[in-house]
Amino acid sequence: MTETNLLWLRQDLRLRDQPALVEAAAAGAVIPVYVLDDETPGDWRIGGAQRWWLHHSLASLAKDLKAKGSRLILRRGVAVDVLKELLEETGATAIHxxxxxxxxxxKAEEALGEALVLHDGNHLAPVEQITTGAGQPFKIYGSFWKALRQHLPPDQPVPMPRSIKAPDAWPKSDDLADWDLLPTKPDWSTGFADWTPGEATAQKQAKAFAANRKDYDEHRNLPSQDGSSRLSPHLHFGEISVRAVWHMVEDDAPDDSFARELGWRDFTDGVTLALPRYADENGRPKYDKLPWRNGAAAKRDLKAWQTGQTGYPIVDAGMRQLWQSGWMHNRVRMITASFLVKHLLIDWREGERWFWDCLVDADYGNNAVNWQWVAGTGVDANMWGRIMAPLAQSEKFAAADYIREWVPELAKLSDAAIHDPDEAGCRPDEYPAKIIGHREARERALAAGRAAR
Incomplete structure (x- = not known):
C-alpha cells in the first residue's frame, strides 16, 4: 500500500511555489482536494464574481494536475466534515x-487537529513573525512595513514537483459543472472576457508586468491608462504566490510603491489575525455612534451608487466598471468608497458587502481594511474629516477617457466638461443630475463626525 496524503486546496490554486504540495508529494501519494464550503463562512461565503473566477480557476488547475498524472477531487459541504470523511475513505495519514x-x-484548521499539517506559502513572510515588541500583530501599516522590511527579500519560491504520485485508488469527485458557479439566467459575466483565470495566465501576467513596470508609480493612479498590475485576482486565488511575484518584479526596487502594495496584503491578514471581526465591526468603537442614513431615501441613494447613477461621472464609471468587469481601478475604488460613506452617509459595511459580491479579487482582509481605511473607522485609517472631492479627483487623475469608456452617455463631452457636466451646463438628458451637492454632502458628513465624537 502507498502512503497517501490529502492536499487541501483553498486560495492557493497552483502547482508552482506550493509548499503543501511539495511536502505531500515527498511523503507519498497525493490526493488534491477542493471543498466548496458555503456553510462554515456563514455570511462571508464567496460572492457571485468570485464564483465565476473559481469555476475557471478550478478547471485550469484540474487540467494542470492531469498533465502531471494526478487529479483534482471536488467535494461540497462543511470542509472539516468532508476532509475527515476523506481521511477515513482513502486511508490518508495527513492533510497538507x-x-x-x-x-x-x-476555525476549520483548529477543528482538524493533528491530522492537519500547515505550511506558510501565501505571504512574503509568515504573518505570526511580523509582530510588535510585545509580540502582537501590527495595527498600523507604517510600523508593519518597517518590521516586514527586516524579513525581505522573501524566500525563493519552491520548485514544482517533477511528478505527483497517484494513490492506489481515487475517491469519487463532484462534477464542476454541477456546482453551478457560472451565472446563466441572466449571464451577467459577459463583460469578464478580459480575464483568464488560472496559473498559466498568472505567470504570464506577472512576467509582462515585470517587463513594463517602470511607469507604475506614475500610471497606477490614472484610470484612463490603468498602469496597475492586474494581478490582484490571481494573487487572491493563489494562482501565483506573492513571493514569486516579488522575485519577478521587486529585486531592483525593494521599497517602491508596488513592493508596499504586496506588503499590504500581508498586513491585512495580520489585522484579520488580531481582529477577526474587523469586516463586521468598526476598528474604533467611538464610530459605533455614527448616525448612518438608513431610511427609504438612503436605500434609493445606495441603489443609485450600486448602479452608477449618482450624477458624479467618476463614481458612476467606477461602479459600472465593477458591475460589468468584476474589477475596479484602485484609485477609483477609493473615490467610490469615500462617496458612499461620506457623501451619502451610508454605512461602509453596505459598500463592503457590494464589493464582496461584485469583485473577482474580493479578499476578506483587504476588503475590510480598505473600506475602514477610507471610512475613517479603522485602526489604521484616514481621519473622518478627510472627504475626497470626486470631481477634483477625476480631473486631477485625468479620468476623461475612463469616463467615456464606462459612461457612454458622456462620451461626446470635452475633457474640460466631462468631469462635471452639471457645472459645465452640458449634462445630457439621459444622464442623471447629482444626487447631492459636494458642499452639502461634506457639511453633513462633518456634522455626523462631530455627533459621533
Missing part, C-alpha cells in the same frame, strides 16, 4: 494545506 487567516479558515 497552506495556512489561511480568515476566521472561518482558522
Amino acid at each position: 494545506a497552506i495556512k489561511h487567516y480568515e476566521p472561518w479558515s482558522r
